[in-house]
Amino acid sequence: MGAERVKLGVIGVGGMGAGHCKTCEGIEEIELAAVSDVSPARAQEVGEQFGVPHFSDHKELIGAGLADAVVIATPHWSHPPIAVDAFEAGLHVLSEKPIGVSIGMAEKMAEAAKKSGKVFSVMFQMRTTAAVRKAIELVRTGELGEVKRTLLVSPEFRSQAYYNSGTWRATWAGEGGGVMLNQAPHIMDVFVELGGLPARVTGYCRTQMHDIEVEDHAEAMLEYENGATGFFHVSTCEIGERTLEIVGDKGKLRLVGGKLSFCRFVPSLSEFNRTNTEMWGSPKVEEVDLEIEECEHGHQVVLRDFARAILHGEPLVAPGEVGLGSLELANAIILSSKKGAPVELPIDRGEYDKLLEELCATSKFKGDWDATSVETDPAFKKKKK
């Protein structure tokens, strides 16, 4: 591609999408080219504010030939079908998180990306922080050794006033899930990146404190392929520091309130266990002084990185396909909780879509906008207006 700047269309210009339009002003590799929103008034308002053409149908924006790439910042349900339209038209795609609400639909998005050969990224800006970059490096370079145990406790407090701020919020038809689909996907993404996906989960989802349809409290016992285990708790009923812990054979990594620490076991747990002859012996635990250089982080880094991948083929900090991991985990925990039984991963896509369809049928949300009015998976087509 010869152009110096990526011409970007932003689809869905509510809170986050309008924020991305603003952020683009500070990125020299990006030129905001057009916006679209199912609300014509909103599309016009934001289009005029940024001096770019506006559309009320994402297909018109895609077909107008104004944009090389799109950012999708619509409610979660519509991310996969809009992305598929964009990839099929030869555009690059950066999707907001979560990449979808059902793993089956999200896989169709990833397949369309692969088929098109275009750049696919996801707005997981937590990956851009220095601590998370370092934690990923520690795992990838084998510093932790084989994973033995994982822990995620993520309080994501929201009040009833937050939930009342939008009719789509915290409804099955509007969001397709609760805390695991909206507030926790960033930390869940990091958790899955560092510890891997479990092979089996036993989930307990509750609506504990709020007057909403979906879960505000989710817990799970995790079992990994190698016999490792984990505990998972995310909630909008609780406030405090996010705590993530991965214990490996060679060391333990902790990410608490965004601060990373790492200690090494000398020698490794398995080696010490094999070689030690002292009744009360245990390996040394050495705190490692991590050199973490602060770096620019946030939405603008993911946006710039997306543009540089398009222009210069640079690697992405948040490739779109990574969005599948945290979504598979969220779907598995909801499925297990609803069944009252453990479920194996990968989950049965058809079974989960059927469950979602049943939950949507009970949903109060009928839609000012209708996120499922765009092309969707056949399982949901009958929900179209």
Ligand SMILES: NC(=O)c1ccc[n+]([C@@H]2O[C@H](COP(=O)([O-])OP(=O)(O)OC[C@H]3O[C@@H](n4cnc5c(N)ncnc54)[C@H](O)[C@@H]3O)[C@@H](O)[C@H]2O)c1
């Ligand atoms: N990465 C982050 O930090 C972050 C933060 C907030 C929200 N988000 C994500 O951004 C997405 C949007 O959230 P929000 O808070 O901006 O919601 P919002 O309600 O403020 O905005 C959504 C907008 O999309 C429009 N819309 C709905 N369906 C559409 C369609 N099919 N085509 C075009 N426009 C459509 C709505 O009219 C609305 O203007 C969600 O998926 C959310 O998870 C990400």
